[in-house]
Amino acid sequence: MIKLGEMMMILDLHRQGLSVSAIAKATGADRKTVRKYIARGLEPPAYGPRKPRQTVIDPFTSYLRERVARYPGLTGSRLFRELKDRGYSGGYTAVTDFLRDIRPAAAVQGFEVRFETPPGEQAQVDFAQFQVVFTDEPTTPRIVWLFSMVLGFSRLIWARFVVHQDLPTVLRCHVAAFEALGGSPNEVLYDRMKTAVIGEAETGGIIYNRALVDLARHYGFHPRACKPYRAKTKGKVERPFRYIREDFFLARSFRNLDDLNGQLRHWLDTVANPRTHATTRRIVSEAFAEERASLRSLPLAPFRSVLKLERRISREGMVSIGGNFYSVPDATKRRTVEVHTLAQEVRIFEDGLLIAAHPVLEGTHQRRVEPGHRKMHHRPRRHPHHDDGGTLRGAGDKVAQRPLAFYDAVGRAMAQERTQERRP
DSSP states (O other): OOOHHHHHHHHHHHHTTOOHHHHHHHHTOOHHHHHHHHHHOSOOOOOOOOOOOOOTTGGGHHHHHHHHHHOTTOOHHHHHHHHHHTTOOSOHHHHHHHHHHHSOOOOOOOOOOOOOOOTTSEEEEEEEEEEEEOTTSTTOEEEEEEEEEEETTTOOEEEEEESOOSHHHHHHHHHHHHHHHTSBOSEEEEOSOTTTEEEEOTTSOEEEOHHHHHHHHHHTOEEEEOOTTOGGGGHHHHHHHHHHIIIIITTOOOSSHHHHHHHHHHHIIIIITTSBOTTTOSBHHHHHHHHGGGSBOOOSSOOOOOEEEEEEBOTTSEEEETTEEEEOOTTOOOSEEEEEEOSSEEEEEETTEEEEEEEOOOSSSOEEOOGGGOOOOOOOOOOTTOOOSSOOOSTTOOOOOOOHHHHHHHHHHHHHHHHHHHOO
16 A cells, blocks of 8 residues: 555656556556556545544543442532542543533523622522431431522532421521621522511512511621522522532431531531632632621620420420420429520420520430439338337338237226216
8 A cells, every 4th residue: 555645646647648657667656556546546545443542531431430320410520539539640621521421411501691799798598408318217218408508709608407497497507607607798588488488568578587587687687588480599509509419418328417417517618618619710718708808797695586386295294396305394383385496595484484495406306304304202112121119101001019018008097097087
């Protein structure tokens, strides 16, 4: 097989009118070869398949295929970290290029208008549902809720898994988030969750839960409800839910709720908040350091809003609140008591008097018994042969034994008294 340059020379000499013998003599090719290429004309050369080259990601492709097949939602950054733990020395782009080939194509969506907020202006709050099987209870699937607060400017995420979506839980999560952030924003945006929004007034205004309004006044922020059926209004908090689910929650195991939240805090501190945000192109924690100065200062006094309700005391001397059980003293007389639920404390009252105070328990089916509430006074049992000096006891008790002379003297005294009574 001759080279492309030699073939071009043969064809060029043929166009100039040279004979086959002259072309063969000029090029050094055989005359049969010259005739073949003159007859064939100019054709692209045919090359065989190139032998594939070994790349740095090749030893890890089977692992990536298995992970994507089992957990399609895992993010590229999560898988990149897993490969690095397994010795991968290549770049992030090689991983995402390979994932792009093995993932199904995403549906095409319309364009969205993005609204950015200045530092300290807004935070977005919402809940998302997760189903988990804790290794401490391997046969019982559990529903947990992720409370998330995202600052609009820096995109910093504060989040916690909880068992309930009730109002005390919402208040506790707000308080914990503000304390962790070191302040509160000017505005907090909510979905139309029942714990925040009660309804709409006839004039078109939003009616917020009274306890949430008390919380807003205490910390100095304005509650704001997004428009109905406009979840994208809260895009800054909706997208992190998917990010947390795919980059943190999937393909992990958790012993219990405390372990779940412990792993979440570690992931937020080491992965989510130190990352470069895809939209702002800034490191989240560095942007938050700039935003923190614009947050409202925390109030000096703790938040003490009270939610009041009545509860009955069980036969075990326990009161059920939020799926958990709290003790009352043994001396409690009434069967119904008044419970005041604060953000961090449960207080129990009998006839207006405080009889018990407990820290709020997370989770469900937990019991807390204050040691001082169980003071059972047991009467000491006497030895069956004990002589206490002649005290008569009830049925079945023994009567103290006396000498016969004692009973003889008693009989003579009684007879003498009767004789005196008969005399006129």
